[in-house]
Amino acid sequence: MRVLLAVTLFGFATAAIAQVPATPPAPGPAGQAPAATQAAVAPEALHNELRKMRDDMLAAIARSDFDAIVPYLHPNVVFTPMNGEVSRGPQAIRAYFDKMLKGPDAIVKSIRLGVEVDRLADFYGDTALAFGSSNDQYALSNGMDFQIQTRWTASLVRENGRWLITAFHSSANAFDNPILEKARQLAMLKWGGIGTAAGALIGVLVGRAVGRRRRA
Secondary structure, eight states: OHHHHHHTTTTHHHHTTOOOOOOOOOOOSTTSOOOOOGGGSOHHHHHHHHHHHHHHHHHHHHTTOGGGTGGGEEEEEEEEOTTOOOEESHHHHHHHHHHHHSSTTOOEEEEEOOEEESSSOEEETTEEEEEEEEEEEEEETTSOEEEEEEEEEEEEEEETTEEEEEEEEEEEOSSSOHHHHHHHHHHHHHHHHHHHHHHHHHHHHHHHHHHHHHHO
16 A cells, blocks of 8 residues: 555646647637637646646756646646545645655655656646556665556646646556566465475474374
């Protein structure tokens, strides 16, 4: 469970990677001007807004500075990591970050992100939907070091000229991932140790029984 929490800790940074493609304004009724939308903003300006958001969030994550992330979160933002724990609102997400990064019981020691988008974000009026993958390297406080491939989806809204994350969801292959492999290895070590101990005990008992028969 602690590992699953760690794996999704830095998911918000991926939401800012996608760049919104240019989309023409929707045509209005005959004789009327098209409805005003953010598509009227130059596409490159929209791209630059998302690039800055991405860079700012990645830098904040590297510093473990949640206060610098808050301005990019919608008041009703919903964050769902792979363990299914749902955090709603910036304060709930702050508590999650504090649990992962701060204090003597912090779980994450370091991370390297490898975020990719499948395509340009889909643009719907003042909202955008982005999705892709992330190949990340994690080092945990307990000494565990692993690489994991995840899939992510994020929704964003542009309010007052600024992008805000409204929802983020991350997942990994439930049947093939390094966390499961670690669990398998631990199980093998555990049962292998039990088997070795049982074999040794049986050997001792058999040896004693044979020795008694010979003396008889």
